Amino acid sequence: MRKITIVGAGQAGLQLGIGLLKQGYAVTLISNRTGAEIAAGRVLSSQSMYDMALEFERELGLSFWDDSCPPTTGVHLRAGNEQGLLIDWRARMPAPGQSVDQRIKMPRWMAEFERLGGRLVIEEAGLAELERYAAASDLVIVASGKGEIGKLFERDAERSVFDRPLRTISLTYVHGMLPREDYSALNISVNPGIGEYVNFPCLTHSGAGDIINLECVEGGPMDRWDEVTTPEQHLALAVELIERFFPWEAWRCRDLRLTDELGTLVGRVTPTVRKPIGYLPSGRTVLGMADVLVLNDPITGQGSNNASKCANIYMNAILEQDGAAFDDAWKTATFERYWDYAQWVARFTNTHLLPLTEPVLKVHGACADRPELAATFANAFNDPKILTPWYYDSAAADRFIASFAAA
Ligand SMILES: Cc1cc2nc3c(=O)[nH]c(=O)nc-3n(C[C@H](O)[C@H](O)[C@H](O)COP(=O)(O)OP(=O)(O)OC[C@H]3O[C@@H](n4cnc5c(N)ncnc54)[C@H](O)[C@@H]3O)c2cc1C
Structure with missing residues (x-):
């Protein structure tokens, strides 16, 4: 039986690991956190996902929340400022999207992985551990997201458009947002030069809620998150910024409360493309995956979708290899199959980080x-x-x- 080790129990690593288990592979998954720790931790993402990515989950029997997660059924895009709106259109999506809090999803998938016979190891993988896994496995895949170990993979200067973050990103998970008057939506508002406000429904620990994503142009008037020291201040600043820079959305936000004390996040992402092969001191090599290799700003909400699509492409490439070696030529070709898709996501996302x-x-x-x-x-x-x-x-x-x- 072929042995595959995957570092990282996120969207990409778990989806690929479970897919491979179902095909009869011996899979070891390395996670630096237990399911219980992820469940009890801070929100990780806003993880809005759309039909193609959700279908890949469904094919693996992993869509445990289709009945309980509130759907996102359309897109509403507006651009304007305090003076008024310049752009305003809306449309239904062909199929609904959904956002299941990764604090719910990943622990559930970790349990499913073990139920299917996967070996889950809780440890922080460093270089020494990668050497150990590489010596004992036919293939090691690093799906560690934004984790430090991803720096093993060289930045691809030709494919990376930026070398710094362009937004400070703030997430706020809330209850009490008034529903839109028509249908639930990926609700996007752009205030040119200032930032973006994106909101959609989600399923979190306390049930259905909404996620406020504020994308704040670096150094601009929305980039005030250093002032915040408590969850209550975080919520108050989010509402203040919506009232000031996206006043057309303020009516929905008059009576918000946080879903939980850890329902907030502030961060910055340097969009980066990396080369697919990581070289270990012994000369052995490992293959990167999803956010490790193609990291985008969350402005267009694509990273979890990418991770699902990457898992699907990598699984097919592994199955096609049958008994043949997972050599460096195969590793490069497998990533290029993913890049054939992911480059368009990077282009869409990077376009929206610059002036329209x-x-x-x-x-x-x-x-x-x-x-x-x-x-x-x-x-x-x-x-x-x-x-x-x-x-x-x-x-x-x-x-x-x-x-x-x-x-
Ligand atoms: C603020 C924000 C909002 C976002 N909103 C969206 C959105 O709306 N839609 C969307 O599609 N995407 C969104 N994303 C992106 C999305 O969350 C990620 O792209 C996606 O989770 C990537 O999946 P992954 O499996 O590559 O990595 P991750 O989900 O990050 O998983 C990596 C896992 O590896 C573990 N790990 C790291 N290092 C090690 C190590 N050394 N040893 C063992 N384990 C390790 C981590 O703890 C983690 O569990 C958002 C991201 C952010 C930051």
């Missing part, structure tokens, strides 16, 4: 009176590949827009 471009403004302007164009864009969160070329090229945007009838 001419084609982006044209497309969103046109979405307001072209419902089928709006519906097409709403599906981009499920598959950002569809945005090429029309989201990045002004002439292509004109042609694409003209192919939709105005309402």
Whole structure:
């Protein structure tokens, strides 16, 4: 039986590990935290996921929350400032999305992994441990997210567009947000040059709630999170920023309370692409995965979706290898299969970290009176590949827009 060791019990590592167990592989999963510790810890993400990524979970029998997680059924995108709105359109998604708090999901999946016969080891993997796993396994995959061990993989200077964070990101999990008047949505508001406010429903420890994502331009007037020392101050600042910079959303936020004391997070992400192979001192090699290799700012909510898609691609590549060695050529080719998709996610995400471009403004302007164009864009969160070329090229945007009838 082929032995695979995966470092990191997150979306990517668990989904791949469970998939491989179901195909008869001997899988060891290394996690630096127990399920109980993850469940009792701070929120990790806002983890909104869309149909294609959710389907990969469903195929593995991992969608335990389809009945209990409130769905996200549409997209509503607005751009403006205190003076008013310049862009305002909405559309239903072809299939609903969902956000299950990773503090619920990962412990449940860890239990499922063990139930299926996987070996779960709780330890912090460093270089010495990687050497040990590599000596004892046919393949070692590092799916440690933003963990330090990921630095084993060299930054790819050609594929990495930025070398610093462009946003300070604040998450606030709340109860008491008034529902939208139409349908639940990935509710995006852009205040150009200042930041973005993204909100959607979620399932957390205390039931259905909403997540407030504030993306604050570095050094700008929303980037005030250093002032905050308590969860209550965090919530108060989130509401203050919404009232000031996204006043059209303030009515929903008059009576908010935190879901729990650990329902807040502040962080910064340097979007980075890394090379797929990590070299150990012994000369053995390991393969990186998901956020380890393609880390994006969460502004477009794609990282968990990427992790699910990466798990699916890696699993197929492992199965196709059958009895053959997982050599460096295979490792490189496997990542390139993932990059063939992930590059479009990085492009979509990086585009939204910079001032809005001419084609982006044209497309969103046109979405307001072209419902089928709006519906097409709403599906981009499920598959950002569809945005090429029309989201990045002004002439292509004109042609694409003209192919939709105005309402
Ligand atoms: C604020 C914020 C909001 C986000 N919102 C969204 C969103 O709405 N939608 C979306 O799709 N994505 C979102 N993301 C991104 C998403 O959470 C990640 O991209 C996704 O979780 C990556 O999955 P992963 O398996 O690669 O890594 P992770 O989920 O980070 O899992 C890695 C695991 O490895 C463990 N680990 C790390 N180092 C070691 C070690 N040395 N030894 C053992 N274990 C180790 C970690 O503890 C962790 O459990 C958001 C991220 C942030 C920060």
